Amino acid sequence: MLDPQLLRRNIDQLAEKLRARGYTLDIDYYQGLEKQRKSLQSEIESMQEQRNRISKQIGYAKSQGREIQPILDSVDTLGGQLKTRKAELGNVQQKLTVLLSEIPNVADDSVPIGSDENDNVEIRRWGTPKEFDFPVKDHVDLGESLKLMDYETASKLSGSRFVVMTGGLARLHRALAQFMLDFHVREHGYTEVNVPLLVNQQTLFGTGQLPKFEDDQFRTSDDPPYYLIPTAEVPLTNLVAGRILDADSLPLRFIAHTSCFRKEAGSYGKDTRGMIRQHQFEKVEMVHVVRPDQSRLSLDQMTGHAEAILQALEVPYRVIVLCTGDMGFSAAKTFDLEVWIPSQNQFREISSCSTVEGFQARRMKARWRNPATGKPEPVHTLNGSGVAVGRALVAVMENYQNADGSISIPAVLAPWMGGLDRLTGTAG
RNA sequence: GGAGAGAUGGCCGAGCGGCUGAAGGCGCUCCCCUGCUAAGGGAGUAUACGUUGAUAGCGUAUCGAGGGUUCGAAUCCCUCUCUCUCCGCCA
Numbered sequence: 285m286l287d288p289q290l291l292r293r294n295i296d297q298l299a300e301k302l303r304a305r306g307y308t309l310d311i312d313y314y315q316g317l318e319k320q321r322k323s324l325q326s327e328i329e330s331m332q333e334q335r336n337r338i339s340k341q342i343g344y345a346k347s348q349g350r351e352i353q354p355i356l357d358s359v360d361t362l363g364g365q366l367k368t369r370k371a372e373l374g375n376v377q378q379k380l381t382v383l384l385s386e387i388p389n390v391a392d393d394s395v396p397i398g399s400d401e402n403d404n405v406e407i408r409r410w411g412t413p414k415e416f417d418f419p420v421k422d423h424v425d426l427g428e429s430l431k432l433m434d435y436e437t438a439s440k441l442s443g444s445r446f447v448v449m450t451g452g453l454a455r456l457h458r459a460l461a462q463f464m465l466d467f468h469v470r471e472h473g474y475t476e477v478n479v480p481l482l483v484n485q486q487t488l489f490g491t492g493q494l495p496k497f498e499d500d501q502f503r504t505s506d507d508p509p510y511y512l513i514p515t516a517e518v519p520l521t522n523l524v525a526g527r528i529l530d531a532d533s534l535p536l537r538f539i540a541h542t543s544c545f546r547k548e549a550g551s552y553g554k555d556t557r558g559m560i561r562q563h564q565f566e567k568v569e570m571v572h573v574v575r576p577d578q579s580r581l582s583l584d585q586m587t588g589h590a591e592a593i594l595q596a597l598e599v600p601y602r603v604i605v606l607c608t609g610d611m612g613f614s615a616a617k618t619f620d621l622e623v624w625i626p627s628q629n630q631f632r633e634i635s636s637c638s639t640v641e642g643f644q645a646r647r648m649k650a651r652w653r654n655p656a657t658g659k660p661e662p663v664h665t666l667n668g669s670g671v672a673v674g675r676a677l678v679a680v681m682e683n684y685q686n687a688d689g690s691i692s693i694p695a696v697l698a699p700w701m702g703g704l705d706r707l708t709g710t711a712g
Numbered sequence: 713g714g715a716g717a718g719a720u721g722g723c724c725g726a727g728c729g730g731c732u733g734a735a736g737g738c739g740c741u742c743c744c745c746u747g748c749u750a751a752g753g754g755a756g757u758a759u760a761c762g763u764u765g766a767u768a769g770c771g772u773a774u775c776g777a778g779g780g781u782u783c784g785a786a787u788c789c790c791u792c793u794c795u796c797u798c799c800g801c802c803a
Contacts, residue, residue, distance in 0.1 A: 329772045339784040343730030
């Protein structure tokens with residue numbers, strides 16, 4: 285949610301900025317509603333003021349033992365009028381809330397203007413793609429020929445976009461998650477958190493998935509509406525929902541390893557093969573809750589934290605900054621990490637680190653007490669993958685493949701691999 | 713799933729349908745007093761929105777949430793949520 289002051293004060297400038305993101309703000313519609321809201325609200329408040337005043341007179345008159353009927357008569361019609369006006373206001377406010385909650389965040393000034401992923405800008409590269417002296421296999425061929433990865437059985441159990449992993453590969457997947465979690469906690473000062481995977485509507489509203497992206501979520505039940513989290517960003521960020529934080533408790537750095545669930549509606553035909561795009565996948569997620577003046581710096585740090593994982597795994601990657609047209613709904617600025625996928629001969633997204641500034645904080649009423657003003661103000665929140673576990677597995681499998689179809693294990697994962705240093709299909 | 717108890721400000725805790733945005737206490741802030749410390753005295757201490765150029769001020773709302781009764785609700789009624797205790801069931 286944007287700061288409502290932005291809409292009230294600089295709506296033309298705001299509309300301009302939103303246009304860069306491909307969102308058209310209906311200024312007339314907004315201003316019409318806002319005008320109605322104002323007049324209804326003042327009208328209602330003055331009616332309430334009148335009612336309160338008269339009610340006090342009644343109380344006073346009664347205590348004096350005087351006749352109250354004449355006073356009662358004077359407010360005879362007030363109640364009814366108030367009721368209809370309140371209903372009208374409720375209506376207008378509902379529309380305003382829907383409008384406001386579906387406006388995307390405004391891009392930071394440093395974000396390149398553009399319309400889609402072709403306008404993203406590469407910032408830097410790390411590592412050099414390995415030259416293979418044999419034809420490379422993709423992770424599906426590797427996994428299936430080692431009999432450690434089974435899409436057919438997964439499809440029987442669930443459907444498309446699921447996978448069954450077995451033995452050493454399942455262990456490698458787990459090792460990756462454990463490594464990332466332990467690494468971030470030890471090296472980067474994160475607090476490990478174990479969070480619910482099922483959340484309510486309010487929580488999804490807080491991070492911006494609802495109301496606009498209902499169709500992307502798995503809804504599990506109706507009587508209490510529960511949703512499977514699409515990312516741990518949702519529960520982690522909402523940890524501070526509704527709270528007023530002390531200045532010295534910031535920054536907060538949370539990390540969690542969770543499964544994530546996405547319908548992938550609208551991505552039909554995209555990445556249908558393999559583990560790149562699944563309905564269920566695992567991710568290690570980082571969330572920062574910071575003072576507003578720290579969010580830019582924090583974004584760089586968070587991106588660095590994700591990069592450290594890929595460097596430790598020794599897989600080549602590049603960092604890009606997303607252009608205005610390619611950013612997610614809540615983001616003010618996003619760095620994507622893209623890892624080298626040999627079989628595709630290209631870089632693919634493995635982490636996305638964003639600052640959303642106060643956008644989510646305003647939705648979830650997460651505030652801090654600014655010592656300078658003494659007042660509660662929205663905090664800034666950031667989120668980033670540190671990194672996607674399934675995609676990291678793909679990267680490791682493909683970048684560490686050998687001519688005989690076996691897969692070497694990155695040295696850094698040794699502590700979690702129980703002595704296994706190569707996947708040959710027989711181990712585990 | 714069954715039975716019961718509860719939800720009030722940063723915390724604890726009062727509150728007969730009317731002068732209660734909310735007693736009292738704790739904590740915190742400022743001031744005074746006191747030659748350190750301790751003790752004591754005084755004032756202040758929620759959030760949102762509206763009004764205003766911005767304060768102050770004023771107005772409105774908020775005592776778990778949402779409805780209702782009433783001229784008037786923290787207080788009465790209904791629904792829901794959550795917490796706690798006991799029983800059952802389980803990881």
